[in-house]
Amino acid sequence: MSDVLTDPRPETAAETATKVVDCDIHPSFRTPTEILDYLPSRWRDHARAFGIRPPNSMTGALAYPRMGGGMRQDAWPPTGGPPASDLEFMRAQHLDPLNIEVGILHCLNPGPSLMDLDFSAAYCAAMNDWQVDRWLSQEPRLRGTIVIPQEDTAAAVAEIEARATDPRFVQVAFVPRGIEPSGRRRYWPIYEAAAKHGLPVAMHTAPYGWRENTGAGNASFYLEEHYAVANPIQSAMTSLIFEGVFERLPNLKLVLVEGGFAWAAPLMWRMDREWARMRDEIPAVRRAPSDYVRRQVWLTTQPVEEPPRNADLKHLIRWLGADRIMFSSDYPHWDFDDPHRAFRIGLKPEEKSAILRDNARAVYGF
Amino acid sequence: MSTLTIDQPKQDLRIAGLGAVDCDVHPRLPMRADLMPYLSDYWQDMFPYRAIDRMELVGYPVGTQPFNRPDCEGGNKDVSALAKAHLDPLDLSGAILNVVSGAQGFYDPYLQAAACEATNRWIAAEWLDRDPRLRASLLVPFRHPEAAVEEIRRYRDDKRFVQVLAMGMGEEPLGRRTFWPIYDAAVENGFSLCVHGGSVFRHAPTQSGWPSSLTEEMVHWSQAAANSVASLLSEGVLTRHPELKVVMAESGVSWLFATIWRLCKEWRGIRLEVPWLKESPEIVIERQIRMTTAPLDAPPGGPEEMAALMACTGSSDQLLFATDFPHDHGGDLGVWPKELPQDWAADVARNNVIATYPRLEL
Amino acid sequence: MGKHVICRLEELPPGSSRRVDIEGREIAVFNDEGRLAALGNRCPHEGAELCHGLIRQFFAAEGAGEYEGTGKRMLRCPWHGWEFDLSTGQSYVDPARVRVRAFDVDVAPGEGLSEGPYKIDVYQIATEEDYVVLTI
Numbered sequence A: 001m002s003d004v005l006t007d008p009r010p011e012t013a014a015e016t017a018t019k020v021v022d023c024d025i026h027p028s029f030r031t032p033t034e035i036l037d038y039l040p041s042r043w044r045d046h047a048r049a050f051g052i053r054p055p056n057s058m059t060g061a062l063a064y065p066r067m068g069g070g071m072r073q074d075a076w077p078p079t080g081g082p083p084a085s086d087l088e089f090m091r092a093q094h095l096d097p098l099n100i101e102v103g104i105l106h107c108l109n110p111g112p113s114l115m116d117l118d119f120s121a122a123y124c125a126a127m128n129d130w131q132v133d134r135w136l137s138q139e140p141r142l143r144g145t146i147v148i149p150q151e152d153t154a155a156a157v158a159e160i161e162a163r164a165t166d167p168r169f170v171q172v173a174f175v176p177r178g179i180e181p182s183g184r185r186r187y188w189p190i191y192e193a194a195a196k197h198g199l200p201v202a203m204h205t206a207p208y209g210w211r212e213n214t215g216a217g218n219a220s221f222y223l224e225e226h227y228a229v230a231n232p233i234q235s236a237m238t239s240l241i242f243e244g245v246f247e248r249l250p251n252l253k254l255v256l257v258e259g260g261f262a263w264a265a266p267l268m269w270r271m272d273r274e275w276a277r278m279r280d281e282i283p284a285v286r287r288a289p290s291d292y293v294r295r296q297v298w299l300t301t302q303p304v305e306e307p308p309r310n311a312d313l314k315h316l317i318r319w320l321g322a323d324r325i326m327f328s329s330d331y332p333h334w335d336f337d338d339p340h341r342a343f344r345i346g347l348k349p350e351e352k353s354a355i356l357r358d359n360a361r362a363v364y365g366f
Numbered sequence B: 001m002s003t004l005t006i007d008q009p010k011q012d013l014r015i016a017g018l019g020a021v022d023c024d025v026h027p028r029l030p031m032r033a034d035l036m037p038y039l040s041d042y043w044q045d046m047f048p049y050r051a052i053d054r055m056e057l058v059g060y061p062v063g064t065q066p067f068n069r070p071d072c073e074g075g076n077k078d079v080s081a082l083a084k085a086h087l088d089p090l091d092l093s094g095a096i097l098n099v100v101s102g103a104q105g106f107y108d109p110y111l112q113a114a115a116c117e118a119t120n121r122w123i124a125a126e127w128l129d130r131d132p133r134l135r136a137s138l139l140v141p142f143r144h145p146e147a148a149v150e151e152i153r154r155y156r157d158d159k160r161f162v163q164v165l166a167m168g169m170g171e172e173p174l175g176r177r178t179f180w181p182i183y184d185a186a187v188e189n190g191f192s193l194c195v196h197g198g199s200v201f202r203h204a205p206t207q208s209g210w211p212s213s214l215t216e217e218m219v220h221w222s223q224a225a226a227n228s229v230a231s232l233l234s235e236g237v238l239t240r241h242p243e244l245k246v247v248m249a250e251s252g253v254s255w256l257f258a259t260i261w262r263l264c265k266e267w268r269g270i271r272l273e274v275p276w277l278k279e280s281p282e283i284v285i286e287r288q289i290r291m292t293t294a295p296l297d298a299p300p301g302g303p304e305e306m307a308a309l310m311a312c313t314g315s316s317d318q319l320l321f322a323t324d325f326p327h328d329h330g331g332d333l334g335v336w337p338k339e340l341p342q343d344w345a346a347d348v349a350r351n352n353v354i355a356t357y358p359r360l361e362l
Numbered sequence C: 001m002g003k004h005v006i007c008r009l010e011e012l013p014p015g016s017s018r019r020v021d022i023e024g025r026e027i028a029v030f031n032d033e034g035r036l037a038a039l040g041n042r043c044p045h046e047g048a049e050l051c052h053g054l055i056r057q058f059f060a061a062e063g064a065g066e067y068e069g070t071g072k073r074m075l076r077c078p079w080h081g082w083e084f085d086l087s088t089g090q091s092y093v094d095p096a097r098v099r100v101r102a103f104d105v106d107v108a109p110g111e112g113l114s115e116g117p118y119k120i121d122v123y124q125i126a127t128e129e130d131y132v133v134l135t136i
């Protein structure tokens, strides 16, 4: 067969020279207790005495344990510590060779989902201080995402206000698996605060949350769960549309992270059709749902879906539009995508630069 | 240009004349009075005593406006009305009746079994016996798999029941081993499995709880369908029964390609977790997963885009014609959906259906 | 084309791997519990360096839950975990379309090595030691 793949296509000189914006990098603590250094003593004592309690079923293992511990096996820093805990190694392995001009950090952390709301606020503030201290103040290419105690709306807004003037933070993180659907009224002040400051809201897929991971209950396998982690960002986008959030806040930008993007086209078709026949139920939604998506929603690419026939990806790009998607690597996780090899079709040069860099520059104003 | 070229004739194609089988038709919900003759003496006492009557699911609310075409008022109240409103004008050679009711919504496993069994008897006596074109899905109690198996065996020789009906959002993910006896019995007797949109509200329809509107909730039915495919695949149900066809009814069509593309990627990296899954997901799905055509959630752009969509999904052999009568998806019921290539009509309306249901004798 | 002496055997102890660059190629050389193997270093999927991969046996299952070790040695890519047959380079998940190149690799005693046809770039050959020899 002529299309037997033996070696990956070597990168071209143009590729190596292309500057990339990476919309999803996951920095890590050097040790599990590193966060304690950033907490006030009251909460440090609390954490030591009572633990850190999000609605996950266990600590010390994941309920859906991941292959290879969920990490790229080559991402362990030679100096010790977990992947992406060492800035020097992150530079050498990721930022430099991939020519990343801006890398946006997403701190996957339990802070926004802690059951104790006061601890949630303290933990989120500590995460933001940690981002500044360990990363943003050390490496000008990195940008931060404001972590907020989202289930306590007033505290979440206060945290946004406290960080919004620091230009190193470029967006607000909202965990799409909250206690209520993301578009419900309790969360509106958060979106208003983000929109007021021109900060996009980034929703990153969340493997753990308050409820089952499918509408029929919890799946059995990591394979299914890793499929279903893309669902909450779909539900969050749907919720923001049908609750009228985008209608109310036309300047709000929503960035959906680490859920791939193939689902977005058929979801737009489905939402438009249901809206057309059911719109009397939801008068606050004045436009076809896909209009809001095309105006206010962007998707990051990773994990890029893999069609059985690579060429079919072209249909998807046509249906969705190359202007909606922004490259993300998910470094240092196992399902990492390489900017020049994850799209296994010949993108047009302008599509490629839009996806790898220009869309993100425009969304974030870099 | 990457789209396929389809020469769609200008004039409409009528359904009448295709010998079509409509794979998703909804008779009215049976009331208590309908079911009483088919209940045991215990349940004949309990149904009125415990005020069990209409059994309409809030997660499949047939009383709401979009579930009723204004031009089909009363068209599903009994066999002759259905014939007049639907079977005759479309000249259908068959129609599969799906009762999506609260029969599967009770928590009491024995009550769930009683409600399912009585509904099946009612469907057989009041509908199937009265029009030879009618077929039906068998309701079985997923909360009581042994009783479900018995019910399937009971209908072994009544080939008018062609499939077992499961809710898209039911007790547990459909692949769970708890349900395997149901699938084993179904396959042993040639039944297909229908996974129908809707929820019995055992779990919130989304991972962050309950949407405010029915509109938003119904958008999620295709997500539930995708999760059901992932479950049946990962747990090994599909590969344990490679001859089993699973029909995703009233859940849309266009979501499946994205599901396949992601599942393929997942399987390549995570197959070690489920080494019993030896084929790439797209192979299993193309072989075994079917979808009904109402609603379609078609891409804008007409039949050419639909052809591209199904090429991304697998093939048009995965589509089964359905109207979802009497539910309102707009358009003229008697006309081939304008989004679907007319070239596909013979297969989608009939041949694919025959290939999907071993028990279907036309 | 030719045979290349790439290192002393003791520099590639059981359970270790190394990357070598020869004739413009990157090659991953493994010592899998005493058996040597060599594959192209770049994963055909997205280009991960296979020298960082894990070698384990291939697990199969007849039915759900019936895990069975087959003894067949597979390399797991360090990124997305695709499995490659260590001896042939064939991919399990897409055998018709995806494979990495496999190379012959052997142990040779130092005695006689310096006489050729071997290409020895970096090493002073000591006759009393064993060497890893790669054929390209």
Ligand code: FES
Residues within 6 Å of the ligand: C043, C044, C045, C046, C047, C048, C077, C078, C079, C080, C081, C082
């Ligand atoms: S790069 Fe090797 S499996 Fe993806």
